[in-house]
């Protein structure tokens with residue numbers, strides 16, 4: 453079967469049945485659950501996000517992307533210092549490290565519903581890769597389809613040369629776009645949750661997805677004009693959970709009010725987090741966190757990985773005890 457034959461022309465319906473949601477995740481690569489946040493949780497999260505976004509803007513610490521004229525990389529391939537600003541043409545507002553920015557966001561990280569759905573993809577342990585917001589605004593352009601595990605090495609034949617893992621880039625190599633499926637495909641090692649704090653519509657940039665793309669083993673091609681893209685339209689309070697291999701991206705915001713989305717992205721515990729939660733978290737705030745939230749943020753050692761000293765250590769601290777250079781007395 454070719455990649456094109458494996459893509460589906462339609463995605464799942466919105467459901468409130470967890471069993472159905474898991475089946476949708478397996479088949480389509482995503483599911484949408486309605487009323488995942490009740491009215492008061494939704495109101496609190498929306499208020500907090502809008503307030504934080506305005507304050508980051510006022511304090512000159514906001515990040516903007518998706519501007520049609522925005523140029524992020526300089527002539528040497530590095531991020532420009534003002535890459536993510538309105539001055540550089542950015543439109544959609546991104547807010548990062550939401551774990552430090554409100555109880556409502558911390559509640560999303562450990563939500564029982566997403567625990568179950570993310571666990572369906574990643575197993576019994578997973579950690580937060582990033583907890584961020586994307587406020588899609590009028591004029592924001594399509595992000596373009598991508599996967600959330602673009603850095604994952606592809607299966608290779610024993611006798612074949614391979615792309616060295618550190619040489620993988622976001623601009624997928626040709627054999628990542630057209631892999632040989634007879635070798636098998638990589639499993640999901642990332643799962644993402646889009647918490648919809650406003651209605652998501654085709655006009656305000658509802659996330660674009662390609663149903664079934666998670667099973668192709670391929671990364672999306674540069675020319676996306678003929679792909680069977682659908683948009684994840686759903687009412688405020690819904691959550692979309694998706695497999696890290698699903699082709700997806702923010703839609704264009706052509707009209708309407710701001711689209712408020714919070715992305716809680718998880719990875720299996722042996723992978724590197726996109727945001728460095730363990731040093732990024734406010735150490736005073738950490739003291740108030742539940743054991744589960746601490747684990748999710750990566751403070752739990754996984755099979756001796758992520759430790760600071762003893763291989764027997766089960767949890768690390770934001771400010772760990774360090775054994776420095778010692779001398780016998």
Ligand SMILES: O=C(O)CCC(=O)C(=O)O
Nearest residue numbers: 586658659700701702703
């Ligand atoms: O905002 C969205 O709809 C998706 C965002 C996304 O795919 C990303 O930030 O990588």
